[in-house]
Amino acid sequence: MSTFLGMPAARGGSAPDAAAPDTLAGVGRPDDPLHWGASFPDAARTALANQQLRRNLGNATSTIRAKRARVVGEVPDWEELRDAGSALKADVLARLPELLEQLERNVTARGGVVHWARDAAEANRIVADLVRAKGTDEVVKVKSMATQEIGLNEALAEDGIAAVETDLAELIVQLADDMPSHILVPAIHRNRTEIRDIFLERMGDAPPDLTDVPRELAMAARAHLRRKFLSAKVAISGANFAVADTGTLAVVESEGNGRMCLTLPETLITVMGIEKLVPTFDDLEVFLQLLPRSSTGERMNPYTSMWTGVTPGDGPQEFHLVLLDNGRTTVLADEAGRSALHCIRCSACLNVCPVYERVGGHAYGSVYPGPIGAILTPQLTGEKSDLPYASTLCGACYEVCPVKIDIPSILVELRAREVELGGAAPDTSDRVWQAAMKAASFAMADGDRFRRAARVPRVLRAISRHGVIRRLPFPGSLWTRSRDLPEPPRQTFHDWWERRARQARQEDER
Amino acid sequence: MSDARSEILSRVRDALGAAAPTPARIPRAYRPAGEHAAGSDEVLDLLVDRLEDYRAHVHRVTAAGLPGLLADLLGGTPGRVSGRVPGAAPARGARSAVVVPPGLDPAWLAGLADVDVRADTRDAPLAATELDEVGAVVTAARVAVAETGTIVLDGEPDQGRRAISLVPDVHVCVVRTSQVVQTVPEAVRLLDAHPERPLTWISGPSATSDIELDRVEGVHGPRTLHVVLVR
Amino acid sequence: MRIALAATCIADAMFPQAPRAVVTLLERLGHEVVFPPAQACCGQMHVNTGYLADAVPVVRNHVRTFAPVADGEWDAVVVPSGSCTGSIRHQQRMVLERAGLDQEARAATAVAERTYELSELLVDVLGVTDVGAWFPHRVTYHPTCHSLRMLGVGDKPERLLRAVDGLELVPLEQAEGCCGFGGTFSLKNADTSAAMLQDKVGHVVGTGAEVLTAGDWSCLMHIGGGLSRGGTGVRPMHLAEILVSTREAPVVPGERQEVAR
CATH class of the missing domain: 3.40.50.10420 (NagB/RpiA/CoA transferase-like)
Incomplete structure (x- = not known):
C-alpha cells in the first residue's frame, strides 16, 4: 500500500454513488x-x-x-x-x-x-x-x-x-x-x-x-x-x-x-x-x-x-x-488564543459539537477537526480561514473540555482576526459583510436611529401570506431556503411603548 | 545543540514577551487519596468491579492457594489456558509454555512442574519471536488503582521486561491486596520514588473502539488478562 | 422594584409581543417597568461575527443607556433573551477594553452585574416561581445554548412553566442540542444550520406539543421558521408570553396581539 502526494481526490459533485x-x-x-x-x-x-x-x-x-x-x-x-x-x-x-x-x-x-x-x-x-x-x-x-x-x-x-x-x-x-x-x-x-x-x-x-x-x-x-x-x-x-x-x-x-x-x-x-x-x-x-x-x-x-x-x-x-x-x-504569542495549546487531544469537544456531529472531520480540511481544530488550525497556519465561523458558539465544547479551553471566546477572537485580514484584502463576500455590519452598527448605536430602522421590516408584510414569508431574495434566501420568516409586526416595541406612555400621560392630564 | 534549538527557544521567549504570563499557582483541591485504606475490603471490591467491567478475569486467593490457582490457569495442556477469546485459534503446543521474570517468587510456580516455564532476564532476553511462541506470562505488579481498575508494572525483577507481559496472549498478574490503593494520585505518589523505571499501566485486556466505537477486547496486547489478588 | 427593560433589538423589531408580555407580567407582580428609549442593541451580533470595532458604538450606547442602574435609579435590568444577557455579561467589557475605553468598560461591568435574564430575575431576584399564569396547552421547552451554558439558568424556566396552571410540560428529546441558529452562522453556514434545525424540528414535533417555548426569540425565530416551513402547526412562543397568560387575559397560541391591551 503506498500513499501519494498531490491533489486530494474530488469530493464535490463528482463523488461516486454509494453502490460504486x-x-x-x-x-x-x-x-x-x-x-x-x-x-x-x-x-x-x-x-x-x-x-x-x-x-x-x-x-x-x-x-x-x-x-x-x-x-x-x-x-x-x-x-x-x-x-x-x-x-x-x-x-x-x-x-x-x-x-x-x-x-x-x-x-x-x-x-x-x-x-x-x-x-x-x-x-x-x-x-x-x-x-x-x-x-x-x-x-x-x-x-x-x-x-x-x-x-x-x-x-x-x-x-x-x-x-x-x-x-x-x-x-x-x-x-x-x-x-x-x-x-x-x-x-x-x-x-x-x-x-x-x-x-x-x-x-x-x-x-x-x-x-x-x-x-x-x-x-x-x-x-x-x-x-x-x-x-x-x-x-x-x-x-x-x-x-x-x-x-x-x-x-x-x-x-x-x-x-x-x-x-x-x-x-x-x-x-x-x-x-x-x-x-x-x-x-x-x-x-x-x-x-x-x-x-x-x-x-x-x-x-x-x-x-x-x-x-x-x-x-x-x-x-x-x-x-x-x-x-x-505563533499560537503562544497570541495572549487571547494561546490556551489552545492546553489541548491534550482528548477529542471530547468533537464528540459534543453539533456541527462536527453533522459534517464530520473532513469538512474542516485539517488533521485537527472539530471545535479545537477550528481554533488551532488557523492559529497554527496564520492563514485566512473560514473555520472560526464553523460554530454556532453553543458552548458545548467548553463545557466538556478537561483543561477548560474557552473555545467559544477564542472563536470570537479569531473571527475578529478574520475581519481584520478581510479588511486588509477584502474579497466580495468580505465587502458585503463589511457594508452590512457598518450599516447595522450605525443604526444600532442610537435609540432614534434604531427606532426608525426597526420599522423597516414592516415593508415585508406586503409579501407575507398567512402570517409568514416563505421566500426572500438573496441574501435573505439563505434564510428562507429552509425556514419561514414570520410576518413582521405592525408596531415595534419602541412605538408601542411610546404610544402607551402618551396615552398614560393623556389620562393623567384628564 | 543546533540552530533550531536556540531559534525555537528564542521564539518561545519572544512569544511570551513582555506580557509573560506569571507562573500559575496550581489549585489542587482534587482528592489526593481516597477515603478507604489501601488493601481494605471496599477498595478490593471496587478494583474487582472495575476489572470485570473491562472483561478481565479476577481471582481472589490466599498465599497458600496461589500455586494451585496458577496451576489451574496455566497447567500443561493448551486447552487449559482459560479465558480464551471466542473465535481465536487454539494455541499450538509450544504456546503452552509460560514465561516468567527472573525475580518471581519460585513458590508461586510450585504447581507448574509439568509446564515449560522459561525465565526471561534483561541479560538473557527471549527474542520477540520466541515470546510469540509462548502462551502465557506470569508477573507480579507494583501497585493497583481500584477506581480505574488499573495495575501498574514497573519492570523490577518480579515483573520483568516490558516485552514479556506484552507478546504472550495470556497475562496472569499477581497483585498483593496491600498493593491496591483507591485513587490515581495515591499510585502516582508511590511510583514517583522511581519515575525512571519503565512503567506500564494496564487496565484490562487490550481493546479497541475504533469500529463504530463498539468496544472489542483483545487486539495486539494480551487478549486475556487474569488478575490474581493474593491476601 | 423599579426594573428597566432591555427589549433586545430583534424582539423590538420582530417580536414585540415578548417585551410587551414582560411589561404586563412584571406590572402584574407589582413592579414598575421602565423602558429607556435610547436603547437599541447589546452588540452581540457584531461581536460574534468578529466586527469588534463596529460593535463599539453599539455597546457604548447600551452601556450609557443602562448606566443609571449602577447609580440606583433602577433596581435591575431585565432582558428577555439568554444570549443578549450573555453578551452583556461576558462580551461588552471586553469590547470596550480592547477599544481602550477603560472607564466605559468599568461602567459596562457595573451594568452587567445588575442585568438579568427574565427567568433569573423572576426566580433569583424576585423570588417567585408561580407567577399566577394560566395556559391550558401542551408545551415543550428548548433550553437555548447561551441560557444553558453561558448563563447557567438551569431549570429556572422549567420551574416557572411547571407552576403555570393548566400547562402540560413535555420533555424535549436532545433538548440541550443547539438548534443551529448561531446568529450569522445561519447565513454563513446555511446548510449545516439547516441540518441542525431539521433535527431540532423533528424532536419538537415528536413531543406532540402545541407550543414550543424558550427564553430567546432569536432561537425561537429559527426553530419557529422550521416548524412553519414543515407545516407542523407547532407555535413558537417566548417564555414571557406564556407567563403573562391568565384566565382573565388568556394568550392564544398563534394569535398575535398587535396592539396594547
Whole structure:
C-alpha cells in the first residue's frame, strides 16, 4: 500500500454513488495536512448530502457522549481536576523555555537524544535521516497527531521508507488512502461494512471470508500487523505527555500497538509538540484522570506506557525525541488564543459539537477537526480561514473540555482576526459583510436611529401570506431556503411603548 | 545543540514577551487519596468491579492457594489456558509454555512442574519471536488503582521486561491486596520514588473502539488478562 | 422594584409581543417597568461575527443607556433573551477594553452585574416561581445554548412553566442540542444550520406539543421558521408570553396581539 502526494481526490459533485466500489477510496493525502479541500461551507454541504456518513457519525458521537457523561459523572472532584489541569497547562506555557531545557537535560541524562525542529520539513528530515541511518525501509508507527500534522508518512515515502500505521483506525485510514476525520477515532466516518470492504480489497492478507463483526475485523488487523511488530527495527510515536522534571514520556493507548512499538524495536523516535509538557511527574495524576474519561469515556485506557530515556536491557536501546514547533510559538504569542495549546487531544469537544456531529472531520480540511481544530488550525497556519465561523458558539465544547479551553471566546477572537485580514484584502463576500455590519452598527448605536430602522421590516408584510414569508431574495434566501420568516409586526416595541406612555400621560392630564 | 534549538527557544521567549504570563499557582483541591485504606475490603471490591467491567478475569486467593490457582490457569495442556477469546485459534503446543521474570517468587510456580516455564532476564532476553511462541506470562505488579481498575508494572525483577507481559496472549498478574490503593494520585505518589523505571499501566485486556466505537477486547496486547489478588 | 427593560433589538423589531408580555407580567407582580428609549442593541451580533470595532458604538450606547442602574435609579435590568444577557455579561467589557475605553468598560461591568435574564430575575431576584399564569396547552421547552451554558439558568424556566396552571410540560428529546441558529452562522453556514434545525424540528414535533417555548426569540425565530416551513402547526412562543397568560387575559397560541391591551 503506498500513499501519494498531490491533489486530494474530488469530493464535490463528482463523488461516486454509494453502490460504486471506489467509495472505499478516501480523500487522498493532501500536500498540507493543515489546509486542504474545499471551503468549510462547501465541504460541509457535500458531507451533509452523504446519508451514510451522517448515520455513522450520529451513532458514534451519541455513543461516546453517553459513555463520557457516565464516567465523568462518577468522579466527585471532576471540576477540581479540570481546574488543576487548566492551571498546570497555563503554568507550562508560562515557563516553557525553562521546562523545555529541563526536559532536554533529563532525557539526555538518561541516554536519549533530543532534536529540535522549527517546522514540518525540518522534523521530517530529522526523522528520515534517523531511519535511514538504521538501514531499514519500514517503520511501525503509533497513532500520533503531531506526525499527521507534519505529513511524516508522505515525507518518509518520498525517501523510500514505508511507515506502517498500527492503530486500527489509522490503519483503516491508511489502507483507504484517506485522511483522519477525528482526533481519537480517525476512521469514525467509516462503518463496519466499509471497513470490511477496505480490508478485503487492500490489506492483502485479510481472510476471504471476513465478516463485518468488529471482533473479526480487529483480529484481522492483529494478524496483519503481528509480523511487522515482531520484526520492526524502528518505531515512531508521538507523546501524550512529557515530564520536565524527570524526562519521562507517556503514551496513552488501547490496543497494545503502542506498547508493541514502544517496546520491541531497537530504536524509538518520538515526535512531540513543544506544548506537551507537564512540569512534574506527580502532575500526571491529574491528566491520567482527565484524559481517558474525556476521550474514550473509559475510567482508564487499557495501556499507558511511560519511559525515561533508555532502560538498559528493556525496550529500545536508542531513543530520539524530536521537539516540534511548527507554528506553536505563533499560537503562544497570541495572549487571547494561546490556551489552545492546553489541548491534550482528548477529542471530547468533537464528540459534543453539533456541527462536527453533522459534517464530520473532513469538512474542516485539517488533521485537527472539530471545535479545537477550528481554533488551532488557523492559529497554527496564520492563514485566512473560514473555520472560526464553523460554530454556532453553543458552548458545548467548553463545557466538556478537561483543561477548560474557552473555545467559544477564542472563536470570537479569531473571527475578529478574520475581519481584520478581510479588511486588509477584502474579497466580495468580505465587502458585503463589511457594508452590512457598518450599516447595522450605525443604526444600532442610537435609540432614534434604531427606532426608525426597526420599522423597516414592516415593508415585508406586503409579501407575507398567512402570517409568514416563505421566500426572500438573496441574501435573505439563505434564510428562507429552509425556514419561514414570520410576518413582521405592525408596531415595534419602541412605538408601542411610546404610544402607551402618551396615552398614560393623556389620562393623567384628564 | 543546533540552530533550531536556540531559534525555537528564542521564539518561545519572544512569544511570551513582555506580557509573560506569571507562573500559575496550581489549585489542587482534587482528592489526593481516597477515603478507604489501601488493601481494605471496599477498595478490593471496587478494583474487582472495575476489572470485570473491562472483561478481565479476577481471582481472589490466599498465599497458600496461589500455586494451585496458577496451576489451574496455566497447567500443561493448551486447552487449559482459560479465558480464551471466542473465535481465536487454539494455541499450538509450544504456546503452552509460560514465561516468567527472573525475580518471581519460585513458590508461586510450585504447581507448574509439568509446564515449560522459561525465565526471561534483561541479560538473557527471549527474542520477540520466541515470546510469540509462548502462551502465557506470569508477573507480579507494583501497585493497583481500584477506581480505574488499573495495575501498574514497573519492570523490577518480579515483573520483568516490558516485552514479556506484552507478546504472550495470556497475562496472569499477581497483585498483593496491600498493593491496591483507591485513587490515581495515591499510585502516582508511590511510583514517583522511581519515575525512571519503565512503567506500564494496564487496565484490562487490550481493546479497541475504533469500529463504530463498539468496544472489542483483545487486539495486539494480551487478549486475556487474569488478575490474581493474593491476601 | 423599579426594573428597566432591555427589549433586545430583534424582539423590538420582530417580536414585540415578548417585551410587551414582560411589561404586563412584571406590572402584574407589582413592579414598575421602565423602558429607556435610547436603547437599541447589546452588540452581540457584531461581536460574534468578529466586527469588534463596529460593535463599539453599539455597546457604548447600551452601556450609557443602562448606566443609571449602577447609580440606583433602577433596581435591575431585565432582558428577555439568554444570549443578549450573555453578551452583556461576558462580551461588552471586553469590547470596550480592547477599544481602550477603560472607564466605559468599568461602567459596562457595573451594568452587567445588575442585568438579568427574565427567568433569573423572576426566580433569583424576585423570588417567585408561580407567577399566577394560566395556559391550558401542551408545551415543550428548548433550553437555548447561551441560557444553558453561558448563563447557567438551569431549570429556572422549567420551574416557572411547571407552576403555570393548566400547562402540560413535555420533555424535549436532545433538548440541550443547539438548534443551529448561531446568529450569522445561519447565513454563513446555511446548510449545516439547516441540518441542525431539521433535527431540532423533528424532536419538537415528536413531543406532540402545541407550543414550543424558550427564553430567546432569536432561537425561537429559527426553530419557529422550521416548524412553519414543515407545516407542523407547532407555535413558537417566548417564555414571557406564556407567563403573562391568565384566565382573565388568556394568550392564544398563534394569535398575535398587535396592539396594547
